[in-house]
Amino acid sequence: MDLPRPFVIRESDHRIHNPFTSGKLATLGRALRLPPDAAVLDLACGSGELLCTWARDHRTTGTGVDISTAFLAKARERAVGLGVADRVRFEHGDASGYVAAGPVDVAACVGATWIGGGVGGTVALLRRSLRPGGLLLIGHPYWRREPPDQATVEGCHATSRDEYLPLPELLEQFGALGCDVVEMVLADQDSWDRYAAAQWLSTRRWLDANPDDELAPAMRAELAGAPARHARYQREFLGWGVFALMDR
Template identity: 70%
Template sequence: MDLPRSFTIRESGHRLLNPFTTEKLAILGEALRIEPGTAVLDLACGKGELLCTWARDHGVRGTGVDISSVFTAAARERAAELGVADRVAFVHGDASGHVADEPVGIAACVGATWIGGGLDGTVELLRRSLAPGGLMLVGEPYWRRRPEDAATVAACHMGDESDLYDLPGLVARFGELDCDVVEMVLADQDSWDRYVAAQWLNVRRWLDANPGDELAGEMREELRTAPVQHVRYQREYLGWGVFALMNR
């Protein structure tokens, strides 16, 4: 059970595995007015930047779960680097069925709602770990602009236009799931650039170091096509944000 190597190659130089900058992650933490000692569960936690920096900055404690052994190892290294390894733990495993042993004050899935089969299922999964009055954090893409054709949809890695809401539709859907939206921090085009464009340098350096690898052809083709695809489609049509929810 692990992610394909292509994911870890693309994101080898990243701390945040979403189109979110460290500054925006810090803004989110400040906006939520987190109490020291708050327990956090972060499903599909990636390299653990949310848990590690919030443990340092806000005194949270908690657990991150991710299917990538490479990412969870990086998360443990980050916790040690920031001096918070006694407050956070990282589990290599399938987040799709993970429920906290004890209710938590913050249950998060930032950018990986496929673990619950989509947005609705992920909100229900987070609810299973949430203490009364707690916060759910959901990171989710949306249509910044409605795509005009199937080529745009495909270039944004969607099967159909209906796979995503626009921003008003997404916020309305949270309400239909019986949630109050109590905060949000949205990515912008620069956030997308810092996430996606940084992958190109990771891929190129990996190709230079591994020209004979069995993935070299696939990654070379990706590097050839990804920059144009991003500037033509993804940065124009895709939005992304983290939404803080409370049960009604």
């Protein structure tokens, strides 16, 4: 049980596996006004940057669950490097069915709502671990601009335009699920650039080091078109944000 190799290759040097910069992650942590020792559950935690930096900056504790052995190894190294290995722990597993052993103050899924089959299912999953009055964090895409055609939809890694909503409708969806939206921090085009462009360098360096790997032709073809696809589609049409919710 692990992530496909192409994903790991692209994001091998990422600390944050979505279009969120370290500055925006820090802004979110400050905005939530978390008390010391608040317990955080992060499903599909990737390389653990949220848990590790918030443990350092806000003295939270936390558990992260992810399917990627490579990213979890980085998360554990990061925890040691930041001096918070006693405050966070990481589990290898399928986050789609994970429920915390006890109620947590913050239950998060930042950029991986497929673990619940979409926004509604992910909110329902996170609720199973949340204490009354706690915070849900959902990271999710939305349309910045209406896509004009199917090529734009697919260029934004969607199968249909109904897969994402415009920002107002996404916020209304959270309300329809019985949640108040109490904070949000949104990515911008620079955030998208930092996320996407870092993949190109990681891919190129991997190609230089592994020219005879069976994945090399596909990764070479991907790299050849990725910058223009990003500029034409994702950068212009797709937004992304982390939304803090509280049950009504």
